[in-house]
Amino acid sequence: MGIHQKIAPKIALLSHQSWDATFAAEMGALGQSELWIPESAGQVFEQWDQVKALFVDVVSPDRVREFEIERIQHQAKLQREFHSDKIHFISDKDLAQNRDLIFFESFSNFFVRPAERLGFEAELYHQMIDARSRGALANPLSFLAPNAHEQVIELAHTADKLDCCEALRSYLFTANVPAREVNVIANCADELIMNAMFDAPSDFYGKPLYDRMERSRERELPLNERVLFKMGFDGYTFCMSVTDQFGSAQRESILNHLSRDFRSQEYHVDQGKAGAGLGLSFIHYSGGSLIFETIAGVSTTVTLISRVFDTYRDFKSQFRFLSVVKHGSY
Amino acid sequence: MLNVKKEITGQSTVVEFLGTIEESVNFEQLVGETTGDIVFKCRGITRINSVGVKTWIRYFQSLKNEGKKFKFTDCPQPIVEQLNMISNFACGGEVESILLPYYCQKCQKEMVARCLTSDLKKNDLEIPQVKCEKNPCDAKFDDDAEEYFYFLKD
Numbered sequence: 001m002g003i004h005q006k007i008a009p010k011i012a013l014l015s016h017q018s019w020d021a022t023f024a025a026e027m028g029a030l031g032q033s034e035l036w037i038p039e040s041a042g043q044v045f046e047q048w049d050q051v052k053a054l055f056v057d058v059v060s061p062d063r064v065r066e067f068e069i070e071r072i073q074h075q076a077k078l079q080r081e082f083h084s085d086k087i088h089f090i091s092d093k094d095l096a097q098n099r100d101l102i103f104f105e106s107f108s109n110f111f112v113r114p115a116e117r118l119g120f121e122a123e124l125y126h127q128m129i130d131a132r133s134r135g136a137l138a139n140p141l142s143f144l145a146p147n148a149h150e151q152v153i154e155l156a157h158t159a160d161k162l163d164c165c166e167a168l169r170s171y172l173f174t175a176n177v178p179a180r181e182v183n184v185i186a187n188c189a190d191e192l193i194m195n196a197m198f199d200a201p202s203d204f205y206g207k208p209l210y211d212r213m214e215r216s217r218e219r220e221l222p223l224n225e226r227v228l229f230k231m232g233f234d235g236y237t238f239c240m241s242v243t244d245q246f247g248s249a250q251r252e253s254i255l256n257h258l259s260r261d262f263r264s265q266e267y268h269v270d271q272g273k274a275g276a277g278l279g280l281s282f283i284h285y286s287g288g289s290l291i292f293e294t295i296a297g298v299s300t301t302v303t304l305i306s307r308v309f310d311t312y313r314d315f316k317s318q319f320r321f322l323s324v325v326k327h328g329s330y
Numbered sequence: 331m332l333n334v335k336k337e338i339t340g341q342s343t344v345v346e347f348l349g350t351i352e353e354s355v356n357f358e359q360l361v362g363e364t365t366g367d368i369v370f371k372c373r374g375i376t377r378i379n380s381v382g383v384k385t386w387i388r389y390f391q392s393l394k395n396e397g398k399k400f401k402f403t404d405c406p407q408p409i410v411e412q413l414n415m416i417s418n419f420a421c422g423g424e425v426e427s428i429l430l431p432y433y434c435q436k437c438q439k440e441m442v443a444r445c446l447t448s449d450l451k452k453n454d455l456e457i458p459q460v461k462c463e464k465n466p467c468d469a470k471f472d473d474d475a476e477e478y479f480y481f482l483k484d
Contacts, residue, residue: 162331162352178440180407180431180472183377187408190352190379215353215381263480266418269388276384278416285415311433312407312472 010036015057030126045074052133058091061100068104084108085132095259102255111321121319140239148234155227161193180312188287191279192242196227200244241303249300258284289320295327334360341366348374351382357389373404390421413481433472434462455479
């Protein structure tokens with residue numbers, strides 16, 4: 001045995017839920033990683049370098065607060081940076097009912113615990129963990145079967161958005177995806193492209209350039225404002241990503257928009273802004289899994305992964321996760 | 331793109347929407363002048379994006395502020411979803427009828443049934459049975475009833 005013995009990365013679990021234990025064990029098996037159930041968060045942070053992923057049960061906001069304090073203390077003590085990319089929160093409630101979570105710096109990956117054991121989705125989630133642990137960007141094709149064909153479109157005019165959405169609808173209709181699911185996916189593409197065209201562009205100081213510009217105003221996009229749209233479908237899973245060239249998306253803003261709730265409070269039209277402030281929450285509640293990856297000052301890529309089903313009921317209730325990752329500092 | 335058909339008959343106006351509601355839609359221009367109570371037929375709406383929702387709320391809120399009476403009929407799933415997600419989406423208008431989605435495993439076919447909201451409420455939000463052309467039919471309501479009828483709960 002050599003001196004530089006490679007230590008297998010661990011899948012750590014801070015939860016007493018049996019579903020979480022099964023899931024973490026499955027993630028470990030898929031990545032040939034050891035499952036480790038430590039007694040405290042502190043233990044995990046002491047051995048953070050050996051952790052591939054940490055699953056945390058969101059028992060209550062107080063418990064998460066304690067977890068966060070522990071993380072900060074260790075960070076200060078060890079003068080080591082903890083990448084929240086490796087922390088995965090699991091809850092019984094959706095994000096709108098877990099709004100406290102979004103203010104914690106350790107919040108990065110989140111999903112609602114499903115009623116049953118995951119099948120195909122477990123592999124999909126493992127792909128995400130793998131990318132997270134390597135600090136790599138998600139590749140849409142990695143979520144699809146090997147035979148999937150990827151299409152890449154560069155959008156050079158704001159009018160291209162609707163053309164792109166219509167082309168996507170036609171493609172999915174031809175692929176026999178049910179109409180309602182097609183319209184939901186097209187709507188998600190619409191929102192993500194609109195954000196990339198109007199909300200992402202910012203000046204040197206980070207000031208938004210077009211947040212007051214009417215979304216109906218057509219304009220050609222200069223080279224540095226062009227938006228890259230990628231999509232692929234393998235007959236079961238649809239995946240798309242939208243990339244801007246600014247990397248201006250703020251984590252807090254993304255999470256705030258994703259978790260907005262207009263059921264219990266009225267929606268008021270903000271005359272000062274041209275956007276509606278609704279798009280991300282629409283996508284989050286109807287689309288599928290979402291991955292936000294920002295390289296500060298360089299790009300933001302939003303990836304959506306949706307499995308298609310015969311029934312909308314299954315489509316809507318499918319397992320979905322959320323991942324918000326930042327590379328570099330803003 | 332949204333197309334609008336309008337018919338003014340005596341003391342009321344019937345407006346029919348067909349297509350997508352997005353940022354290019356200008357309801358004031360598309361609908362124009364109206365007389366009396368207004369019925370908005372929504373069956374032909376295929377999707378609505380976030381800026382479309384903002385435009386919708388701005389327009390119908392202004393109708394409400396002008397004291398106009400209006401109602402929505404045959405609201406398809408994209409509109410029902412907004413009614414469920416945004417508490418003030420109807421802006422005080424009556425939602426007279428909605429379309430209920432069904433899926434038949436035998437025909438592998440999506441279908442919709444029109445239902446009056448008053449009937450749904452009267453029957454404690456019980457989902458009506460529908461039949462397709464196959465016999466025996468296997469059409470089932472294709473959504474989460476709890477979610478789909480959320481806006482009808484008091």
